[in-house]
Amino acid sequence: GDTGQNLIGLLEQRLDMIVYRAKFAPTVWAARQLVSHGHVRVNGVKCNIASRRCFVGDEITLGTKAKEMALVLEAQQLAEREIPDYVAPDGA
Incomplete structure (x- = not known):
């Protein structure tokens, strides 16, 4: 396949x-920080x-505090x- 598309x-x-x-x-960097601080499941x-x-099929959710x-x-x-x-938000 196309290497660029695979990346x-x-x-x-x-x-x-x-x-x-x-x-x-709001940003990828903020998302990274949410994850690294343990707010994501x-x-x-x-x-x-x-x-x-x-x-x-993976369900990604935020912890109660993070919400x-x-x-x-x-x-x-x-x-x-x-x-x-x-x-798909909210398990849709």
Whole structure:
């Protein structure tokens, strides 16, 4: 396959990128920090590895404290960014 497309596919599977795409954080760097500080769970298990590769069917959620953070609440209101089709919010 196309090496460039493969690279982009791998980058989009990273946990920090999915947290960003799901509008849990306003920037990729903020998403990385949310993950590294232990605010993100993958399939119910706390994960602090931003580079973790995610797969179809993985459930990514925020911890209770993180859901109330101003950073997260503001990110969810950002209109200039749409959630991609491959990220289904709220377990849809």
